[in-house]
Amino acid sequence: MKYSILDLCPVPEGSTAADAMRNTADLAQHVEALGFHRYWMAEHHNMPGIASAATSVLLGHVAGKTSTIRVGAGGIMLPNHAPLTIAEQFGTLATLYGDRIDLGLGRAPGGDHAVWHALRRGRTGEDNFPAEVAELMGYLGDADPQAAVQAHPGQGTHVPLWILGSSLYGAQLAAHFGLPYAFASHFAPDALEDAAYIYRRDFKPSGTLAKPQFMLAINVIAAETDAQAHYLRTSVQQAFARLRSGTPGKLPAPVEDIDATIGLGLRQGVDQALRISAVGGPETVRRQLAELIAKYQPDEVILTGQIHDPAARKRSFSIAAEAMADVVLEDA
Template identity: 50%
Template sequence: MTVPLSILDLAHIGEGETVRESFDRSVALAQRAEQLGYRRVWYAEHHNMGTIASSATAVLIAHVAANTERIRLGAGGVMLPNHAPLTIAEQFGTLETLHPGRIDLGLGRAPGSDQQTMRAMRRDPASAESFPQDVQELQGYLGEESLIPGVNATPGRGTHVPLYILGSSLFGARLAAALGLPYAFASHFAPGALQDAVTIYRREFRPSAQLSEPYVIAGVNIVVADTTEEAELQLLAARRARVSLLLGRGRTFTDEEADMILEAPAGQQIRQMTHYSAVGTPAEAREYLDKFAVHAQADELIVASANDRNSWLRSYELLAEVSDMGVPA
């Protein structure tokens, strides 16, 4: 690979799997990723989703960090409007104090949930409007000087946990550029504005104390297997699973029903979500990712496995074999 590779772990709870087993798999993935030379593993904040176990993002990061040694770990991301900036500063200041030099804090402004869950979290629907101010308040708590007189984060102050702005629109690109922060684009599920957003970010970037030059991380799906046919079958299985997850309302569709939906207008969004996907043998996946990195103007790629839980680790291992990450498997 011509750019570093990282991993987005959604802490998926597989069929017949317990939450604890999901956490054990996340630890095993991070340990293997550390051995293979991946740069970082990120976990995303989601709520009220029965198949995703990363809702308490900081707690999961702490658990994985305690069971690894070197690899960077972080939020990809924390949905800041769900929280008080001081609370997040304390959480990630604690993580950085316990695991110095290994913690990242990616920030998004989406709810990470549905409308009813937002109400259950006591979130104000208008809270996303203050996202830029909340980012700066959080930045102050993690730096040397709080923007709120007399209020400091302990732990947190002086830890300078690196911040990343996450987004899938032009808003996040402009904010990251204005604040001089790295920008991570969610092209692994929202590909539409990728090129426009990255172009704007690079054009409008203003250097900051954290970052002197623009830095782009682009998300991309991977399904890597020993044969092209096997990888394509795994991608189809992943798309079928998303049909039930996103459209089933508690019902699991048969393969035939899911295929019909994927071919219909209702399935167009699900097909579009996997628009950027490296699917095939290790060599085919590497060729795709090299081209995608150029297409996305990316300094780093964060890959999300679309495989089921029985084959996802193998997918990361196969990709690492052809990615020249400098760490023996």
């Protein structure tokens, strides 16, 4: 089983977006050496704690700092963009960096209603996502001499497409197109089991994929001890609580008493949303990862972890890599 990284390029309190981008390049090199398969980044807007808004630009930076790990979007929110523009951007990345580029596609705005309006002004609210996916596939596939518009670069690069989602809609669409499917279980796990079932049941083999390929997203916060890991986890708990409260900010520093900081009720709601997680010392994380993989039977996992201290984040993924190597060996 392959295991990969989802990095939102977090901006910790006390640091800048420039610091976050340097940390992202450093982390990409670190996890490449650890044997991770992919390094994905996601499109978010109007969030001071996430520096990956211009996702394709930052992916080019990461690809230029690495040599073997796959680099891609997890994902691009396609309704924010003209499919031709995305084909040209990712066709350029594929032209520069070869067969290392992935393109995961989502249909949310990557922000609130104000973001939706700012990005999609002049466009109707009609859901054209399936047609836009098909249009993008055409731009990245073999050239059609009869086509009035072609993507240069892009045409013929065959950049692999993924459908991303947190509902049954994405599962159905990925199955219809015969594309791989990544579920956002790291923050919206409620439909996880049903989505995985529907995707596998309804999957139609395509020219690019003969059988379903399902990716499970897992939060991982690992440290030397369980207590240290739970302390580090309070950063993402605070960040998620602020997002739910409509006050997103930079990634907070960890706190000793999370309930005193955000309140018991809100903390319980946050933990429910973040329940697809492995949090603890090396043995605890190994066990929890093994349990999640055994339960959901993914073809691949993608790990993410919002940790305030960049050095602790690197250490967390080192522990996770060791744990995943053990889990894969046991499964074999």
